[in-house]
Amino acid sequence: MAKTLTILWRTGSMMAMDANVAVKLAKAALEKGYKVHMFGYGEGVTVVKSGQNPKRFPNVGQELETAIKEGVSTAVCETCYAARGFERGEEISGAKVGSLTNDFFQFISESDRLITIAR
Amino acid sequence: MPKVAFIVLKSPHEQNPANMVMRLSERNHASAILLEDGVYQALTTSAADSLDKAAHEVLVSREDLEARGFSASDLKVGRTGEYSDIVELIMERTERTVTV
Numbered sequence: 001m002a003k004t005l006t007i008l009w010r011t012g013s014m015m016a017m018d019a020n021v022a023v024k025l026a027k028a029a030l031e032k033g034y035k036v037h038m039f040g041y042g043e044g045v046t047v048v049k050s051g052q053n054p055k056r057f058p059n060v061g062q063e064l065e066t067a068i069k070e071g072v073s074t075a076v077c078e079t080c081y082a083a084r085g086f087e088r089g090e091e092i093s094g095a096k097v098g099s100l101t102n103d104f105f106q107f108i109s110e111s112d113r114l115i116t117i118a119r
Numbered sequence: 120m121p122k123v124a125f126i127v128l129k130s131p132h133e134q135n136p137a138n139m140v141m142r143l144s145e146r147n148h149a150s151a152i153l154l155e156d157g158v159y160q161a162l163t164t165s166a167a168d169s170l171d172k173a174a175h176e177v178l179v180s181r182e183d184l185e186a187r188g189f190s191a192s193d194l195k196v197g198r199t200g201e202y203s204d205i206v207e208l209i210m211e212r213t214e215r216t217v218t219v
Contacts, residue, residue, distance in 0.1 A: 005206070005209070016128075016155065017155050017183075018128065018155070021128075021183075024182075024202050025205065025206060028203045029210070031203065032203060032206055032207065034206070034210060113209055113210055113215075114216065115126065115209065115216050115218070116216075116218045117126070117128070117218065
């Protein structure tokens with residue numbers, strides 16, 4: 001049975017390259033045959049907002065959406081999401097607006113390793 | 120003592136990760152992974168020396184290093200690796216991961 005990696009990220013899509021690094025690690029792990037979960041918390045929830053248009057910068061929302069299509073299961077904290085004025089339905093395809101107590105704890109319980117990417 | 124991978128994202132101007140690494144682990148059980156501005160830790164002599172004393176292995180993201188205009192020949196400590204090498208270190212060669 002393949003080992004599982006969970007990546008917790010807490011940095012927003014336009015704050016630094018943290019979210020990009022998190023997605024790159026997720027894709028690399030997936031390519032090596034691991035199961036991968038990602039959970040966005042705090043400012044990190046901004047990464048799953050659909051329709052991001054960062055012009056000359058990498059579009060991490062699109063990159064995450066691709067990773068989700070390739071098999072990375074992704075959820076973000078609903079409280080953090082609502083606190084920033086986002087509503088359900090605004091998230092990229094495949095991302096779940098979930099919770100720490102359900103989704104993150106489930107991810108951890110299934111995981112062999114946990115990485116935190118945060119400022 | 121478990122083998123620990125320490126992820127470093129910040130430059131020496133923002134953070135000295137060696138202190139934290141030494142507090143939480145022993146050199147022969149500690150590996151450092153340098154990502155983003157963390158790669159500057161391996162480019163600055165004093166920071167690289169500190170990290171070398173704290174961790175037996177320093178793995179520097181090639182992609183993040185080259186994005187900043189440097190190459191493997193500029194490193195004062197450690198070696199470059201791909202994201203796949205970083206994942207392999209985390210999943211197979213260490214037991215815990217700490218972001219400092």
